[in-house]
Amino acid sequence: MKKRKGKAKMEKKQEEILEQKMNPEEETAENKPEAETAPEAPAEEVKAEEEDPAQKALDEANGKAAEYLQLAQRVQADFENFRRRNESVRADAYADGRKDVAAAMLPVLDNLERAVDAAAGSQDEALKNGVEMVLKQMTDAYEKMGVKPIDRTGEKFDPNLENAILQGTEDEGEPGTVCQVLQKGYMIGDKVLRHAMVKVVPE
Numbered sequence: 001m002k003k004r005k006g007k008a009k010m011e012k013k014q015e016e017i018l019e020q021k022m023n024p025e026e027e028t029a030e031n032k033p034e035a036e037t038a039p040e041a042p043a044e045e046v047k048a049e050e051e052d053p054a055q056k057a058l059d060e061a062n063g064k065a066a067e068y069l070q071l072a073q074r075v076q077a078d079f080e081n082f083r084r085r086n087e088s089v090r091a092d093a094y095a096d097g098r099k100d101v102a103a104a105m106l107p108v109l110d111n112l113e114r115a116v117d118a119a120a121g122s123q124d125e126a127l128k129n130g131v132e133m134v135l136k137q138m139t140d141a142y143e144k145m146g147v148k149p150i151d152r153t154g155e156k157f158d159p160n161l162e163n164a165i166l167q168g169t170e171d172e173g174e175p176g177t178v179c180q181v182l183q184k185g186y187m188i189g190d191k192v193l194r195h196a197m198v199k200v201v202p203e
Helices: 002-022 043-104 106-119 125-144
Strands: 147-150 162-167 178-183 185-188 191-194 196-200
Touching: 043 106, 043 185, 043 191, 106 125, 125 147, 162 178
Parallel strands: 162 196
Antiparallel strands: 147 185, 178 196, 185 191
């Protein structure tokens, strides 16, 4: 009985060996390598994906901050330009106003000078001194405003500064020069308030 069982086992073993030799490509499930599994994503990538909404919100906030900064800089630049223009306009308006007042008061200055000349032969010293003081105050005020008289007697006639209303003779000076100032002219800065009225020697 034992011999038969042993013989049966031997035959079964031989059949298995023969079958393996006839089908070498077939492998048992136990000998097959395990199927490759997809690599797991690194923990850092998973964390980055989890933080993606927060990063997106941060990027949007940074973008808005940069936009607001540019807007603020533009507004500041516009304000600086406005301030400079306003200062320039104000300075020009002040200069024009000062020029207009100085020009309007020139006839008063002329009359004060005439009053001083008329009082020169007067016996009333108080009247003469009083008129002279008023004239001095007026001329001092003009000097503070930057107003200067145009008196170019003996110099070459300049139509930009003077108006020739009379013609002199050769004996009164060099040809083309101013031989007499009939009415003073005045300048404020580099602008003419009033042209001088002069007598010119013909050329």
